[in-house]
Amino acid sequence: MPRAYFEDYEVGERRTTPGRTITEADIGAFAGLTGDWHPLHTDTTYAEESSYGQRIAHGMLVLSIGSALVTRLGQYEAMPQSFIAFYGMEEVKFLAPVFIGDTIHLETEISALEPKDEARGIVESQNFILNQDDDVVCTYITKILCGRQPS
Amino acid sequence: MPRAYFEDYEVGERRTTPGRTITEADIGAFAGLTGDWHPLHTDTTYAEESSYGQRIAHGMLVLSIGSALVTRLGQYEAMPQSFIAFYGMEEVKFLAPVFIGDTIHLETEISALEPKDEARGIVESQNFILNQDDDVVCTYITKILCGRQPS
Amino acid sequence: MPRAYFEDYEVGERRTTPGRTITEADIGAFAGLTGDWHPLHTDTTYAEESSYGQRIAHGMLVLSIGSALVTRLGQYEAMPQSFIAFYGMEEVKFLAPVFIGDTIHLETEISALEPKDEARGIVESQNFILNQDDDVVCTYITKILCGRQPS
Amino acid sequence: MPRAYFEDYEVGERRTTPGRTITEADIGAFAGLTGDWHPLHTDTTYAEESSYGQRIAHGMLVLSIGSALVTRLGQYEAMPQSFIAFYGMEEVKFLAPVFIGDTIHLETEISALEPKDEARGIVESQNFILNQDDDVVCTYITKILCGRQPS
Amino acid sequence: MPRAYFEDYEVGERRTTPGRTITEADIGAFAGLTGDWHPLHTDTTYAEESSYGQRIAHGMLVLSIGSALVTRLGQYEAMPQSFIAFYGMEEVKFLAPVFIGDTIHLETEISALEPKDEARGIVESQNFILNQDDDVVCTYITKILCGRQPS
Amino acid sequence: MPRAYFEDYEVGERRTTPGRTITEADIGAFAGLTGDWHPLHTDTTYAEESSYGQRIAHGMLVLSIGSALVTRLGQYEAMPQSFIAFYGMEEVKFLAPVFIGDTIHLETEISALEPKDEARGIVESQNFILNQDDDVVCTYITKILCGRQPS
Numbered sequence: 034m035p036r037a038y039f040e041d042y043e044v045g046e047r048r049t050t051p052g053r054t055i056t057e058a059d060i061g062a063f064a065g066l067t068g069d070w071h072p073l074h075t076d077t078t079y080a081e082e083s084s085y086g087q088r089i090a091h092g093m094l095v096l097s098i099g100s101a102l103v104t105r106l107g108q109y110e111a112m113p114q115s116f117i118a119f120y121g122m123e124e125v126k127f128l129a130p131v132f133i134g135d136t137i138h139l140e141t142e143i144s145a146l147e148p149k150d151e152a153r154g155i156v157e158s159q160n161f162i163l164n165q166d167d168d169v170v171c172t173y174i175t176k177i178l179c180g181r182q183p184s
Numbered sequence: 185m186p187r188a189y190f191e192d193y194e195v196g197e198r199r200t201t202p203g204r205t206i207t208e209a210d211i212g213a214f215a216g217l218t219g220d221w222h223p224l225h226t227d228t229t230y231a232e233e234s235s236y237g238q239r240i241a242h243g244m245l246v247l248s249i250g251s252a253l254v255t256r257l258g259q260y261e262a263m264p265q266s267f268i269a270f271y272g273m274e275e276v277k278f279l280a281p282v283f284i285g286d287t288i289h290l291e292t293e294i295s296a297l298e299p300k301d302e303a304r305g306i307v308e309s310q311n312f313i314l315n316q317d318d319d320v321v322c323t324y325i326t327k328i329l330c331g332r333q334p335s
Numbered sequence: 336m337p338r339a340y341f342e343d344y345e346v347g348e349r350r351t352t353p354g355r356t357i358t359e360a361d362i363g364a365f366a367g368l369t370g371d372w373h374p375l376h377t378d379t380t381y382a383e384e385s386s387y388g389q390r391i392a393h394g395m396l397v398l399s400i401g402s403a404l405v406t407r408l409g410q411y412e413a414m415p416q417s418f419i420a421f422y423g424m425e426e427v428k429f430l431a432p433v434f435i436g437d438t439i440h441l442e443t444e445i446s447a448l449e450p451k452d453e454a455r456g457i458v459e460s461q462n463f464i465l466n467q468d469d470d471v472v473c474t475y476i477t478k479i480l481c482g483r484q485p486s
Numbered sequence: 487m488p489r490a491y492f493e494d495y496e497v498g499e500r501r502t503t504p505g506r507t508i509t510e511a512d513i514g515a516f517a518g519l520t521g522d523w524h525p526l527h528t529d530t531t532y533a534e535e536s537s538y539g540q541r542i543a544h545g546m547l548v549l550s551i552g553s554a555l556v557t558r559l560g561q562y563e564a565m566p567q568s569f570i571a572f573y574g575m576e577e578v579k580f581l582a583p584v585f586i587g588d589t590i591h592l593e594t595e596i597s598a599l600e601p602k603d604e605a606r607g608i609v610e611s612q613n614f615i616l617n618q619d620d621d622v623v624c625t626y627i628t629k630i631l632c633g634r635q636p637s
Numbered sequence: 638m639p640r641a642y643f644e645d646y647e648v649g650e651r652r653t654t655p656g657r658t659i660t661e662a663d664i665g666a667f668a669g670l671t672g673d674w675h676p677l678h679t680d681t682t683y684a685e686e687s688s689y690g691q692r693i694a695h696g697m698l699v700l701s702i703g704s705a706l707v708t709r710l711g712q713y714e715a716m717p718q719s720f721i722a723f724y725g726m727e728e729v730k731f732l733a734p735v736f737i738g739d740t741i742h743l744e745t746e747i748s749a750l751e752p753k754d755e756a757r758g759i760v761e762s763q764n765f766i767l768n769q770d771d772d773v774v775c776t777y778i779t780k781i782l783c784g785r786q787p788s
Numbered sequence: 789m790p791r792a793y794f795e796d797y798e799v800g801e802r803r804t805t806p807g808r809t810i811t812e813a814d815i816g817a818f819a820g821l822t823g824d825w826h827p828l829h830t831d832t833t834y835a836e837e838s839s840y841g842q843r844i845a846h847g848m849l850v851l852s853i854g855s856a857l858v859t860r861l862g863q864y865e866a867m868p869q870s871f872i873a874f875y876g877m878e879e880v881k882f883l884a885p886v887f888i889g890d891t892i893h894l895e896t897e898i899s900a901l902e903p904k905d906e907a908r909g910i911v912e913s914q915n916f917i918l919n920q921d922d923d924v925v926c927t928y929i930t931k932i933l934c935g936r937q938p939s
Contacts, residue, residue: 052529053219054541058511058813062217062518065669065817066210067252070860071263076807078891078920084268088809092270093248100244101218105523107409112222117235119243122276127269136531165531203680205692209360209662213669216364216518221407227354229438229467239356256674258862287682316682360662361519367666367820368515369554370506372709373565378656380740380769386570390658394572395550402546403520414524419537421545424578429571505831507843511813515820558825560711589833618833657823666821670814671856675867688872696874697852704848705822716826721839723847726880726928731873 036113038182039154042143048110050102052138052165055090055131063094090131095171099162102139113156115180120155125173129164136165144174154181187264189333190305193294199261201253203289203316206241206282214245241282246322250313253290264307266331271306276324280315287316295325305332338415340484341456344445350412352404354440354467357392357433365396392433397473401464404441415458417482422457427475431466438467446476456483489566491635492607495596501563503555505591505618508543508584516547543584548624552615555592566609568633573608578626582617589618597627607634640717642786643758646747652714654706656742656769659694659735667698694735699775703766706743717760719784724759729777733768740769748778758785791868793937794909797898803865805857807893807920810845810886818849845886850926854917857894868911870935875910880928884919891920899929909936 036042064070069091072079080088104111131137145157155176162171187193215221220242223230231239255262282288296308306327313322338344366372371393374381382390406413433439447459457478464473489495517523525532526542533541557564584590598610608629615624640646668674673695676683684692708715735741749761759780766775791797819825824846827834835843859866886892900912910931917926 051523051525052531053523053525054528054530056510056514056813057811058509058514058816059217061511061811061813061817062213062514062669063248065666065672066213066217067248068204068669068672068674069252069255069262070672070806070808071255071267072806072808073267075809076891077809077889078807092272093251097214097218097244097248101220104220104222105409107407107412110409111220116222116224118281119278121243121278123274125273125276127272134530136529202674202676203682204674204676205679205681207360207661207665208358209363209660209665212358212360212364212662213518213665216515216521219518219521219523221353221355221521223353223355226356227438228356228436229354256862258860258865261862285681287680355521358662359660360665363660363662363666364515364519364820365550367817367823368512368519369550370820370823370825371554371557371564372655372657372823373557373569374655374657375569377658378740379658379738380656394574395553399516399520399546399550403522406522406524413522418524418526421580423545423580425576427575427578429574432571504825504827505833506825506827507830507832509812509816511811511816514813515816558711560709560714563711587832589831663821666817667852670817670821671852672808673856673859673866675859675871677871696876697855701818701822701848701852705824708824708826715824720826720828722885723882725847725882727878729877729880731876734873 038113038115039156039179040182041113042146042156044143044146047140047142048106050139051105052136053098053102054134054136057133060090060094063091085130087132092127095131095162096125099137099139099171103141113179117153117178117180120176120178123174127171129168129170131164131170137162137170152181153178189264189266190307190330191333192264193297193307195294195297198291198293199257201290202256203287204249204253205285205287208284211241211245214242236281238283243278246282246313247276250288250290250322254292264330268304268329268331271327271329274325278322280319280321282315282321288313303332304329340415340417341458341481342484343415344448344458346445346448349442349444350408352441353407354438355400355404356436356438359435362392362396365393387432389434394429397433397464398427401439401441401473405443415481419455419480419482422478422480425476429473431470431472433466433472439464439472454483455480491566491568492609492632493635494566495599495609497596497599500593500595501559503592504558505589506551506555507587507589510586513543513547516544538583540585545580548584548615549578552590552592552624556594566632570606570631570633573629573631576627580624582621582623584617584623590615590623605634606631642717642719643760643783644786645717646750646760648747648750651744651746652710654743655709656740657702657706658738658740661737664694664698667695689734691736696731699735699766700729703741703743703775707745717783721757721782721784724780724782727778731775733772733774735768735774741766741774756785757782793868793870794911794934795937796868797901797911799898799901802895802897803861805894806860807891808853808857809889809891812888815845815849818846840885842887847882850886850917851880854892854894854926858896868934872908872933872935875931875933878929882926884923884925886919886925892917892925907936908933
């Protein structure tokens with residue numbers, strides 16, 4: 034059911050997205066887009082000698098793809114129709130490496146609803162990015178600003 | 185001067201990166217890579233009627249490119265040779281929109297140095313992404329884990 | 336409402352997707368991915384002297400992006416959970432050019448429901464890709480194969 | 487021999503293009519460009535449990551790359567110098583899956599030549615996309631509009 | 638006419654390719670692929686204050702796209718069927734800047750034919766990349782190794 | 789130490805960059821960007837029957853990525869602050885193939901310093917691109933034009 038307003042959310046609601054396999058090409062594309070070519074992501078020789086034993090995805094790539102997976106639930110499931118701005122993130126933690134070929138998905142739970150003023154409110158979610166073995170690889174809190182239902 | 189260890193940082197050091205212009209193609213590439221096609225980023229008709237009056241860059245794109253700009257200072261300026269992991273981020277705030285054609289750069293300051301154990305330490309930085317008018321568009325705190333100088 | 340089976344569709348249902356602006360970068364990316372660099376798409380000098388007066392998007396790009404816009408309604412709105420295969424297309428017609436900066440969206444209507452056997456059925460849709468002025472730029476019929484509701 | 491006009495084609499002429507291997511990166515790029523991230527294409531875990539047992543290329547990707555392969559024969563072999571518009575496609579059929587690593591090529595045969603008016607004509611081709619085992623994976627009919635030889 | 642062997646070339650033959658407009662997205666893609674984000678290519682603020690007054694394409698991008706334009710003449714026009722290796726380049730000169738929106742094409746002339754042994758020969762070309770005003774922006778000599786006609 | 793002027797270089801200085809693994813996606817991206825889809829790079833069936841036994845990277849891709857690796861040493865290590873133009877390359881030689889999965893790095897040595905006039909000078913480097921086995925895969929000479937130290 035599409036969400037229009039701040040009032041259409043409820044604390045405790047949990048949603049699970051489809052998964053996505055992180056490929057070598059994703060890592061190259063992110064390195065290219067951002068300019069972060071650290072050899073842990075892009076040099077097999079270097080990565081094999083690191084403590085991970087292989088190349089790993091950039092933390093920011095995992096966070097970028099993982100957080101966007103919510104859009105796969107449908108545009109108005111991801112963002113209410115009255116979406117105003119992506120407000121910020123808190124407590125971003127990278128808990129486990131994501132390797133090439135791992136498949137991540139997002140579980141997101143509405144953790145707080147804070148009215149900002151009469152017209153707008155902040156929807157806070159606690160988010161968990163998990164891999165194919167259900168290991169939590171990243172957690173973070175997001176806040177979006179959206180409109181309130183006209184009374 | 186390339187940095188090897190935790191001990192090579194000092195609280196208060198500030199570095200400024202070169203700038204990068206955010207293009208329409210960057211927004212399309214990020215939408216493509218992550219799957220976030222919200223019309224505020226990718227539909228001119230929609231965006232023109234929004235409060236921004238035009239398309240804006242994804243917050244996560246600004247954060248991904250902005251935070252990677254530190255690598256432009258040279259690999260070991262961005263990450264010490266003993267880099268172990270990107271630990272996490274705190275207090276990510278999106279303070280102003282980034283429009284197509286805006287040029288962002290990063291100013292980063294070492295804000296805390298926390299030894300974790302005898303072998304490893306956490307380097308905390310307070311980061312400011314600014315546009316061509318020196319407006320702060322995003323701030324965040326990063327923590328990386330790196331090795332300590334063998335005694 | 337997510338669709339699971341063939342039986343969850345009804346002839347005449349119509350859905351409208353969000354829009355997407357076709358950029359110069361989209362045309363370059365499609366030329367690159369497919370290898371079709373016809374100068375009508377990629378050479379401003381040539382295109383300015385053509386009957387269109389400017390570069391136009393590849394028909395197949397309009398069809399590829401336009402037909403995929405249905406996924407923006409949410410994964411199970413685009414394809415039922417029991418999706419088996421994209422069966423084919425009929426009567427693909429390119430009716431008007433799409434220029435750089437045009438914003439297209441898709442209107443799709445269930446036009447026929449054909450049971451194939453006891454376990455599977457074909458969902459046929461009549462599709463209309465429209466630009467920002469509501470000109471129809473492309474029409475086509477799609478057929479997908481999906482599972483039938485177990486009785 | 488470069489083709490200029492409608493009159494330079496003959497019904498029954500058959501041409502075979504070079505081949506191209508479909509990579510995991512191609513699938514990711516097409517998903518990114520179009521927004522179609524269906525897990526059959528982009529989630530190994532999901533795809534392994536599907537009837538295909540692995541990820542498959544999007545039908546539209548096969549069609550887009552396959553149909554563009556004709557440009558590899560040279561620009562004026564693909565499209566006559568007097569090319570006006572890509573008119574449409576008929577009877578697009580996806581007959582077999584294309585897996586990562588499969589190599590496709592196109593065989594195209596002029597199937598009809600229809601004068602439209604004194605200045606323009608429609609060249610119809612029957613097209614066959616084949617994989618490395620010469621299985622036909624996709625067939626379709628294309629129609630292009632081009633100029634007629636001035637008399 | 639497709640070329641098979643070393644013997645199918647003649648000194649003095651000249652070919653002209655179709656053109657291609659260099660876009661902002663091309664420059665971003667090349668910066669991303671190679672990692673060369675020099676601000677003269679990617680920072681409008683910096684570039685406006687440079688002697689060029691605006692961003693310019695990377696020399697290597699002009700050379701990479703320009704030299705590949707020969708493939709637009711058809712695969713066996715670009716490389717003979719007996720192609721063995723791209724041998725090298727000499728005297729690569731960047732003579733004028735290429736700006737966003739400029740349209741380049743290649744003129745290539747067979748400048749020398751050097752048999753290497755009984756089975757192989759080197760085809761040398763003098764190449765000129767020109768912009769829409771017919772200014773020469775880059776010149777270079779290429780050498781490819783290919784097979785000789787079996788006697 | 790960042791370099792500002794022509795005078796900050798010394799003949800004989802040698803620098804070694806970090807490495808980068810050449811992926812299948814890199815080859816596809818370069819083929820896409822430039823339009824060079826020669827089957828030796830993009831068709832496994834064809835490449836397996838060639839003398840290389842597998843796909844190889846484009847020479848120009850190796851040269852483009854290899855030469856840009858110098859930017860990984862930091863912007864002003866790659867190019868002096870007074871950089872004016874990339875002047876040209878000489879004696880580009882492709883000495884050994886680069887296969888998918890190979891990791892290349894660059895070793896660059898200042899080979900000549902030629903003052904051009906009172907305000908500008910040419911910095912010449914002899915460059916060696918090596919793979920993970922320290923085989924030299926490509927060599928070339930570059931010349932950049934930069935400013936001289938104001939006296």
